[in-house]
Amino acid sequence: MNLSELAGKEIVNLVTGERLGVIGECDIIIDESSGKILALSIPRERGFFGIRRDKGDLEIPWRNVKKIGNDMIIIEYEGIY
Numbered sequence: 001m002n003l004s005e006l007a008g009k010e011i012v013n014l015v016t017g018e019r020l021g022v023i024g025e026c027d028i029i030i031d032e033s034s035g036k037i038l039a040l041s042i043p044r045e046r047g048f049f050g051i052r053r054d055k056g057d058l059e060i061p062w063r064n065v066k067k068i069g070n071d072m073i074i075i076e077y078e079g080i081y
Contacts, residue, residue, distance in 0.1 A: 001068070003028070010072040011042065011060075020058070023073070029059070037062045040075075 006028070011020040020042050027041040041057045060075055067074040 006068070006073070009068070011040065012072050012074055014066060014074050014076045015078050020060075020075070020077075027057070040065075 006023045009023050011023065011026065012018070013020055023040075025043065028037055029039040029041055030036065031038050039062055040060045042060060044056055044058055058077075058079075060077055064075045064077055065073060066076050
């Protein structure tokens with residue numbers, strides 16, 4: 001799968017059913033030497049009119065990604081968003 005194929009997919013948490021973000025609003029952390037995806041970095045909160053409040057990012061290890069479908073990425077994350 002190409003990185004461009006991930007663009008626009010929603011990230012949904014299997015544990016809570018919560019929508020966490022969309023690839024494009026999130027960052028992907030990549031190992032520069034191997035080219036493998038290490039984690040997804042998801043902004044914790046967006047403020048008024050999408051202006052980002054500084055609440056830090058939620059870093060989800062790539063091993064927590066359970067399924068990549070046509071429209072969404074299902075992750076399993078038990079922490080607090």
